[in-house]
Amino acid sequence: MSRFQVVSGKGGTGKTTVAAALALALATEGRRTLLVEVEGRQGIAQLFESEALPYEERRIAVAPGGGEVHALAIDAERALLDYLQMFYKLGSAGRALKKLGAIDFATTIAPGVRDVLLTGKACEAVRRKDKQGRFVYDHVIMDAPPTGRITRFLNVNDEVAGLARIGPIHNQAQAVMRVLKSPETAVHLVTLLEEMPVQETADGVAELRAAELPVGRVVVNMVRPHLLDEDALRTASGGRRREIAKALTRSGVTGSAALVRPLVEQAAEHAQRVGLEREQRAVLAGLGLPTVELPLMGEGVSLSALYDLAAEFRKQGVGDDTVDAAGQGSAGGAPRSGPGPGRGSGRGVGA
Amino acid sequence: MTLNTDIAPGLDTDALLDDPGIRIVVCCGSGGVGKTTTAAALGVRAAERGRKVVVLTIDPARRLAQSMGIDQLDNIPRRVDDIGGDGELHAMMLDMKRTFDETVEAHTDAERARAILENPFYQSLSAGFAGTQEYMAMEKLGQLRARDEWDLIIVDTPPSRSALDFLDAPKRLGSFLDGKFIRLLIAPAKIGGRAGMKFLNVGMSMMTGTLGKLLGGQFLRDVQTFVTAMDSMFGGFRTRADATYKLLQAPGTAFLVVATPERDALREAAYFVERLAAEKMPLAGLVLNRVHGSEAARLSAERALAAAENLEDVGIVDQTTGKAGLCDASDPTAVTSPEASESPLSPEHGDEPTPHGSTPEPHDRKSPAPEQHDAEPHDRKSPDPSGPPTHAEQDTRAVPATDVSVDQLTAGLLRLHAERMQVVAREQHTRDRFTSLHPEVPVTEVAALPGDVHDLSGLRAIGERLATGSAPA
Known part of the structure; x- marks a missing residue:
């Protein structure tokens, strides 16, 4: 598994939920993940039923097997102040800059600069090591902007090139791009089995590939079970209504005659949906990407539903490094508290 | 309504x-x-x-x-x-x-x-x-x-x-x-x-x-x-x-x-x-x-599920049999793609009917259908190259109409209705x-x-x- 996992998707597809579940899945068995959000929406806090996140990494959940999920809401202004502090030891002058609106100005006038600060902060967390030289986080998962903007957001180099040709921001952009274009990064796109999100996913994949950004998986979210197959339904709407009515009566349902038509109609709608979903699956299959399917959480996404979704991720091979590491060979940095050898999740980044 | x-x-x-x-x-x-x-x-x-x-x-x-x-x-x-x-x-x-x-x-x-x-x-x-x-x-x-x-x-x-x-x-x-x-x-x-x-x-x-x-x-x-x-x-x-x-x-x-x-x-x-x-x-x-x-709102999710279980208890086969049910291409519920309405594209069709398969429990509705674990994209397309199977091919695979247990079918309709009623209740609540x-x-x-x-x-x-x-x- 790549150490930097970016989760994007069309609005309404549940990308924040998916990012959170992925962070939980990757944290199982004693690992430590950082879940970051960049749009100032406090979606993570709502999901984990916690207070609004400050600009500060804090533990937000414990994963099965002793792992930890930490969370951070990245704020571009604060990130810029951090950099100023780091490079120029500004002290109170930084606050003066903020008061004058200079920070707001710098992060607003050039959206590219803003994006560099946001991705830069996340990349810093990806590369950060503790005193023993181990990675502080095994994985960093970003709840990223939606599919329509993701390529632009990640392709900070292009964005910033015209604006800051030299200087730390420029260097920062270069460093960020090195991480983003490496196998250390995987960009996942969340979709539903509906036409518009699938179309947007296909477009997004094409854009990411054109920008040479590493596309990870397609996550099909809110998949509903197929309770009845189309063929059976055709039978139902054929000449068997009377038999169905009798069966209903046998099953203990009263007034069955009046129920047959609505029940069969609901089934026809279901069949139509199944057919449309199959078409959308075919489109997604054409993308040639590994796919994860997550079930619709009938009761809405509660904290326990998040854990269920994380388990589903693991069931489908996400977060199981024995599978992934085998395919990718090298396992550089030791995991922070991995259960044993051979489970190394951290691979070195040329930092 | x-x-x-x-x-x-x-x-x-x-x-x-x-x-x-x-x-x-x-x-x-x-x-x-x-x-x-x-x-x-x-x-x-x-x-x-x-x-x-x-x-x-x-x-x-x-x-x-x-x-x-x-x-x-x-x-x-x-x-x-x-x-x-x-x-x-x-x-x-x-x-x-x-x-x-x-x-x-x-x-x-x-x-x-x-x-x-x-x-x-x-x-x-x-x-x-x-x-x-x-x-x-x-x-x-x-x-x-x-x-x-x-x-x-x-x-x-x-x-x-x-x-x-x-x-x-x-x-x-x-x-x-x-x-x-x-x-x-x-x-x-x-x-x-x-x-x-x-x-x-x-x-x-x-x-x-x-x-x-x-x-x-x-x-x-x-x-x-x-x-x-x-x-x-x-x-x-x-x-x-x-x-x-x-x-x-x-x-x-x-x-x-x-x-x-x-x-x-x-x-x-x-x-x-x-x-x-x-x-x-x-x-x-x-x-x-x-x-x-x-339109069948008077039948609650709970009662529909109970009724489905009643039918399945006496039934001989599990729900997957229904999936191998016959194809009737002239049906008005047909899906938009003509190909889809004629050919058993769904991987579910590959499932052999299991005579003693477990009866799906209510909680099973949450878990994805078998095909969803299939992350290999090409598998999904596999039926395509061969084109729509002939009726003769279908006959060898599909159970004749009369063999689809009406109880199974009805149980399926009831489960579908139960799911719908749960959605209705949730939406009403929000x-x-x-x-x-x-x-x-x-x-x-x-x-x-x-x-x-x-x-x-x-x-x-x-x-x-x-x-x-x-x-x-």
């Missing part, structure tokens, strides 16, 4: 669309709730009821353009053909950069306009600033209204992460362009000339020095050029943003908040309703989109939460369609549902 409407008053969409005093309808809501489709459906309906309408959409969904018979929507209103009645429908899609460019060109001389358009900051700001799209939507709305060519302008709002962005962004850009720091950049000398402001100038040069180091010297020179060039236009931007804002507060405007009956979408809707009230903007009501209902917070907001419900909208008749169907508040599912 869907959710009962006795708590909140109903929203009379037709009355709204017919009211000659209403000149602007704004559809807002969080992302993914169907704003754009709602706006288009309202446009079709209003036009067919005799009004001359323009729909301004923001979302570049090609399918929607195609559903109105237009290949590509752009920054110029295009007339939609095949609208019945005396009215007219025009549609356009906001081209943010182009609108910004045109605004610049319209409000400054050619030379200065070129300087602005070529500046990298302008290019970045006009294409990417988080508020530019919202700001330009307002700008365009103001322009359309000023032309006075249409009886009714229906606006779809940008696909923001939050519905509130639409109201906030223009102000944000405005206050940004009016910001203290920008004023300093434009006229440091002027400000520094005043004795009391001198310290600011010292701070200023320190700051520009720092930013220059941070971003490179060119950065700051570009900014200064840009800001100076834009300066002449600030007044214009601000004035027009204020004018559009007032236009939104005027009685000729109606806001429709669009939401799906889901927790997050309705929470956003509630915020938005409160915000509109605070801004004194006229809210017409809530469009509750994609609502599920059932909706109730909204109504208890905002009982005063009129609501119309749009029953969920099984598929996406592809054509004018699909938009008409949604318009019909919008008008009646409910329709047969």
Whole structure:
């Protein structure tokens, strides 16, 4: 598994939920993940039923097997102040800059600069090591902007090139791009089995590939079970209504005659949906990407539903490094508290 | 037929669309709730009821353009053909950069306009600033209204992460362009000339020095050029943003908040309703989109499940047998693709009927169907190359019609109904939460369609549902 996992998707597809579940899945068995959000929406806090996140990494959940999920809401202004502090030891002058609106100005006038600060902060967390030289986080998962903007957001180099040709921001952009274009990064796109999100996913994949950004998986979210197959339904709407009515009566349902038509109609709608979903699956299959399917959480996404979704991720091979590491060979940095050898999740980044 | 409407008053969409005093309808809501489709459906309906309408959409969904018979929507209103009645429908899609460019060109001389358009900051700001799209939507709305060519302008709002962005962004850009720091950049000398402001100038040069180091010297020179060039236009931007804002507060405007009956979408809707009230903007009501209902609602989920179990207990085979059921291509429930209606494409067909398979428990409904674990994309396509199987092939695989246990079939129908009733209950619950917070907001419900909208008749169907508040599912 790549150490930097970016989760994007069309609005309404549940990308924040998916990012959170992925962070939980990757944290199982004693690992430590950082879940970051960049749009100032406090979606993570709502999901984990916690207070609004400050600009500060804090533990937000414990994963099965002793792992930890930490969370951070990245704020571009604060990130810029951090950099100023780091490079120029500004002290109170930084606050003066903020008061004058200079920070707001710098992060607003050039959206590219803003994006560099946001991705830069996340990349810093990806590369950060503790005193023993181990990675502080095994994985960093970003709840990223939606599919329509993701390529632009990640392709900070292009964005910033015209604006800051030299200087730390420029260097920062270069460093960020090195991480983003490496196998250390995987960009996942969340979709539903509906036409518009699938179309947007296909477009997004094409854009990411054109920008040479590493596309990870397609996550099909809110998949509903197929309770009845189309063929059976055709039978139902054929000449068997009377038999169905009798069966209903046998099953203990009263007034069955009046129920047959609505029940069969609901089934026809279901069949139509199944057919449309199959078409959308075919489109997604054409993308040639590994796919994860997550079930619709009938009761809405509660904290326990998040854990269920994380388990589903693991069931489908996400977060199981024995599978992934085998395919990718090298396992550089030791995991922070991995259960044993051979489970190394951290691979070195040329930092 | 869907959710009962006795708590909140109903929203009379037709009355709204017919009211000659209403000149602007704004559809807002969080992302993914169907704003754009709602706006288009309202446009079709209003036009067919005799009004001359323009729909301004923001979302570049090609399918929607195609559903109105237009290949590509752009920054110029295009007339939609095949609208019945005396009215007219025009549609356009906001081209943010182009609108910004045109605004610049319209409000400054050619030379200065070129300087602005070529500046990298302008290019970045006009294409990417988080508020530019919202700001330009307002700008365009103001322009359309000023032309006075249409009886009714229906606006779809940008696909923001939050519905509130639409109201906030223009102000944000405005206050940004009016910001203290920008004023300093434009006229440091002027400000520094005043004795009391001198310290600011010292701070200023320190700051520009720092930013220059941070971003490179060119950065700051570009900014200064840009800001100076834009300066002449600030007044214009601000004035027009204020004018559009007032236009939104005027009685000729109606806001429709669009939401799906889901927790997050309705929470956003509630915020938005409160915000509109605070801004004194006229809210017409809530469009509750994609609502599920059932005509068999008297049969509860629990009873349906119990009944299904009764049938399965006496049944001989498990549910998968039904999946191998026969194909009847002439059936009216046929799926849209002819191929799909004839060939057993679904991997489920590969499943052998298991005579002693476990009866699915209620909780199994949560777990994905077998094919969903199949991450190998090519497998899904595998039946395609061979084309639709012949009937002879099917006969060897499919169980004859009479062999599909009617009990199995009925149990399946009951389980499907139970699932539907659970959805209905959940939606009712989230909706109730909204109504208890905002009982005063009129609501119309749009029953969920099984598929996406592809054509004018699909938009008409949604318009019909919008008008009646409910329709047969």
